[in-house]
Structures are given as C-alpha cells and as structure tokens.
Amino acid sequence: MKNEFKVIAELIEKDKKVLDVGCADGTLMKFLKDNKNINIRGLEISKDKVQKCIAKGLTVIEGNAEKDLMQFPDKSFDYVVLSQTLQAFLNPEKVINELLRVGKKAIVTIPNFGYWKIRLHLLTKGTMPITKTLPDEWYNTPNLHMCTIKDFVHFVKSRNIKIFKSIALNNENVSSINDTNLGVKNLYADLGIFLIEK
C-alpha cells in the first residue's frame, strides 16, 4: 500500500465510520476495514473499479462526488476521505463544503503543484510538467484545478475551515507542515495531506 494511504490510515482511529470518496479499487478501504475495524463505504465513478471493490467485499456506491454526496445526511460519517481528486472536480470548493457537511472531519490529499520538480520542469522546459503524481499530458489530464500546498492552506484558512493536521509527503518521507516551514514544504513535498473540520 502506498505511503499516502498509510499516513491517512494513521489519522483515523479504530471503529469509526468512514466514507472514501473516489475509493478506486478499494485498497485503502480494505486496509481500514481489516486493520482498524472501520465501518467503511466508498463512492466511485468508474464501473471497473466498483466491480473490484465488490470483489473485495466492500460496500461501494457507483456515483460522482459532485452529484452524489448530497444524498448523505449531515455529519453521517466520522471521516470523509478524498485522495488526490480535488483538483479534478469542476467546482472543488463545492466538493470541500460537501465533504465537511457529510463528515465530522475530512482528510484531503492534494498533489502539490509547488513541488520543485514541477517548478523546474516549467522553468527549464517551458512545457506543462509531467511527474509521477501528475503523469498526464495537458490535453488529456483529468486535472482542472491544480493547486499548491500553500494555495490549499490559504484557501481553507480563508473559508474558516480548521486544519488539525497538515502533512507533507515526499516519497517515503513524512513530515508535518506548520506556519514557519510552509514555504519549504511547498517546495519539497509532492503531496500534501490535510485533516480538516468545519
């Protein structure tokens, strides 16, 4: 299991109720269910991936976060997880609001567009950056709203959303983000993980 999921799993206590939005093949869900006794649900748009979740015995709903989160009642989950898909929505702000309405807390991870390799790629090559976390070309990327760790921190603060934990990930390297190291982490992390609440 990738490092990102290990960090997410550590943020969630045992026996909680969790919704994984964009749960893909259910890797994280399965881990949480088996190791932390989590009452876990998934929402996934791809039919193939929904089938993979069912084959793992996971409860998953085929659907689209922008339309289908609205059917869940307020605060009906302890945690709602959104892994690396915020940037792919038409209206990320609306999705964040929905995550925080449905979940008591939300865990959001974002690929960091401020990562030094991305900056260097754009500076030296002058073309849209392609990295391990952002492997697609500009014309076929699903990502509509890329942001940096700094952008995300500024955004949530401006919306009066509480940040409980900010974590920077660079390959195997996990470190916490605070006000004083924000600039540095924004340069060296390729992924940001945030535990938030409203």
Next chain:
Amino acid sequence: MNTEKNIKTLLVKKPLKLDCGKTINNFPIAYETYGSLNEKKDNAILVFHALTGDQFITGLNPITNKDGWWSYAVGPNKSIDTNKYFVICSNVIGGCLGSFGPSHKDPETQKVFGTNFPVITINDMVNAQYNLIEHFGIDKLFSIVGGSMGGMQVLQFISNFPDKAKTVIPIACTSSHSAQNIAFNELGRQAIAADSNWNEGNYNSKDTIPDKGLAVARMAAHITYLSKKGLQEKFGRKLQEREDLKFGFDADFQIESYLRYQGSVFVDRFDANSYLYITRAMDYFDLGKQFNGNLSDAFKETRAKFFIISFTSDWLYPTQENKDIVIALNAIGADVGFVEIESDKGHDSFLLDVPDFLSALKNFLDKSYIEN
C-alpha cells in the same frame, strides 16, 4: 399442461388479510427449492420472481420443459451458488403455476374464480410467501433477491420483515410504478379484454382461452424488456425467410416473426387472468406511499446490507429509479452498495448472460456470506 405431480405446495392455514380488505385462508403456495439447508439454517436465499416467472428458477422447468428463467444466475457454482446456498422460490399468489390464483376454484361456489379472485398487491404476495420461511423453520434468511417485480417484492419484504434477511438485493426495479409502467400494463390488460374469448374472465374450456389478446399483451411487454440498440443489432430490418417485401401483412420482418413467436409460446404457459392480476399488483406498488411519502421510513427498522443493481439500457426501470432507492437508504445511513451494469440488453439484462452482472452478484453474496 399436466402440472399437479411436479408442483410442491404448502397449504397455508393461517388467514391472510389482503390489502383489498378480503381475507383468504387454506390457500396453496407452490414453491421449489434448490441446494440444501445447512444445520445452522443460515444459508437460505429467497428468490422472488418477476411478472411472468415461476418457482422453477433453474434446471429444467418440468411444466414447460425449458430451462428455468434464471438459469444463468442460479445453479451449482453460479452467482447464486446452489452448492452453498439453499434457494427457495415460490409462485406468487395470483399466479398460475400452483399458487392460489384466479384459475383456482372458489371453495364456496366451486366455480373457477376468474375475475372474482380478489385483487392482490405486492404486499399480499410477500406476506403469503413469508409462510414458507416459517415452514422451513428459518429464523433469518441469508439473502432475498429479485429482479423487476421480484425486486419490488424484495423491497416490500424487508420493509415488512426488517430482521428476517441479512442481505437484500433488489435488481432493475423501482419503489413506485411510474405512469409509463402503468401505461404499458394497461395496454396488455386491454389487449386481453379486447379478445372476445376473455368473456369478462370466464373462460373455462381450453379451446376458448383469450390467446390472441394474451399474445398481443406479451408482444407489447416484450418490446419494453429490450433496448432499441439491442433490437436494432439483433434484427435491424432483416427479412423473415424471404428475398423481398411481400406487400402484405404477413411477418415480412424478422422482428415481427420473433414477436409473434414470443406471443404464441407465452399463451401455452400463462393464464390471461393471472396476467391481469399480477400487472395490477405491480401498478398498485408504491412503497413510499405506504410510509406517507417517505421511502426511507420503509427501511428504518432494518440492519440488513443492501446491494442495488441497475442496467444502462433498461428504460422500463431506469437507473434513476433504482438510485432513488439508494438515496432513500443513504438518507438513513443504511449499509447500501450500488452498481449500474453496462449492457445493451435492456430490462431483460438481469435474466441474461451479462458477465459483469453475474460476477457482481456472486461476489457480493459470497463475500457477505464469509462475513456472516
């Protein structure tokens, strides 16, 4: 049709009060079982059949000598694995394969009921079938499964008996029959009524059954079970055993010939009055209305795990109507999964060889059984 000897029946002695106000008792429920009930009695699955189905789900149907209606899904090692599970299916009341229905004799008058049979509902059907669970001494079913009208029965069953099933699988169905659904059923009923042999439901001798009307009802309904794309791919404008158009009203096109065939084989196995009664039961189905318009309330007493399945090309019970059930369940935090299966085969997809559907059904059941 020699039916008697191949049909197992349970005679229900307990009176059953129907939604129409009448009470029935000493009535038969015809059923069939597959696989065997284990010692803990925790491996039973109750399957509900659709409008024209019956209790013979799989293997050879001894009445029609054809494969059971759900042979793709039910059997040894199949999605509903009869090596593992004890599968029960019964003919709905109002039906014509052994359960109490309009072709039975009224014990009071000793005459065939015909349209004097009481109008029954989906609710009445599941309340009648509940007697089978008691008959087998099953405290809790491992699963209840059904497509189309079978799915409606699944929803009604878990609403009536919230702690009697661990898993609940409504397939290609709705919680409320739409105007379009009612319209198509009415078309079928009027086709039967327009056949002079129908005679207000009094046709007793075999030579005078309203077969023409019933065949037209089946032809019209059959179109609603398929998709436009599926029909076009299978038949297009292909001609039936002829080089060119004949400038007449014979079946020039293969699709015409196919529908005529579907109609003609149907009348051999199905009773016209049963068709009226069962379509009426479907039209009256509105589960939300039973709970003052709040569908969620139908499920608030149950802890069962739901898995809802729809098909992309099903325009009779479209995905959105299936999703409305998902939404009602999510609104009360129920354990519900949902998948829409890609298929060109229309509403009939659930009866056919649609691998993604069959594997999803199998995986859901088998994984849930392990966790059982």
